[in-house]
Amino acid sequence: MFAVVRTGGKQYRVHPGDKIVVEKLDGNAGDQITLGDVLLAGDGGSLKSTSGLTVAAEIIAQAKGDKVTVFKKRRRHNYRRKQGHRQLHTILRIVAIGDHKAEKKAPAKAEPAPKAKPETAPVAEAKQTPAATAKSRAKATEHEHEALEAAGAPTENPAPNNEKAAGAPKAAAKKAAAAKPAAKTPSTKNAAPAKAAAKKTPKAK
Numbered sequence: 001m002f003a004v005v006r007t008g009g010k011q012y013r014v015h016p017g018d019k020i021v022v023e024k025l026d027g028n029a030g031d032q033i034t035l036g037d038v039l040l041a042g043d044g045g046s047l048k049s050t051s052g053l054t055v056a057a058e059i060i061a062q063a064k065g066d067k068v069t070v071f072k073k074r075r076r077h078n079y080r081r082k083q084g085h086r087q088l089h090t091i092l093r094i095v096a097i098g099d100h101k102a103e104k105k106a107p108a109k110a111e112p113a114p115k116a117k118p119e120t121a122p123v124a125e126a127k128q129t130p131a132a133t134a135k136s137r138a139k140a141t142e143h144e145h146e147a148l149e150a151a152g153a154p155t156e157n158p159a160p161n162n163e164k165a166a167g168a169p170k171a172a173a174k175k176a177a178a179a180k181p182a183a184k185t186p187s188t189k190n191a192a193p194a195k196a197a198a199k200k201t202p203k204a205k
Helices: 120-127 130-151 163-179
Strands: 002-007 010-014 019-023 032-035 038-043 055-074 079-097
Touching: 010 019
Parallel strands: none
Antiparallel strands: 002 010, 002 038, 019 079, 032 055, 055 079
């Protein structure tokens, strides 16, 4: 059901449970008031008689509107006046229109949040120190090399500790270095002495 009420020289269309801001009415927060100036009432598409119909409302709060600046000026008369103004308002909640009262909504029950499962893996990783992680990585690489050797696949860039894979290239390099004759460094016995830089003579003034 709806109704059109008049208060403070203004008209408001209201339903049970609505909140409206009207011109200041006497009363404190929580007081019940009755709006008797009902201009129109209806339910759906049908109108109802307004004779003896009243609208019950509850005062939520007494408030003030936004600030308005009032400035007056008369040219050529040195007349200027500036003033601020905040209109007084009353916030109402419509409780009932005649016999129709606002329906009270039941508060929604808050669903319990799902419990988070304890994560064990990140905690274990966080507890490991950098030295422990380096050791575990070294062990993993050693296991990989051993698995590749058992399968017969050649390993690229063998580790220095792997003597079986790295021994042959080292021996070949030593033989090649022994076979090549050592390059002789040129002697400087018969070399001409270095020329001294020519001294510049000062210019005659």
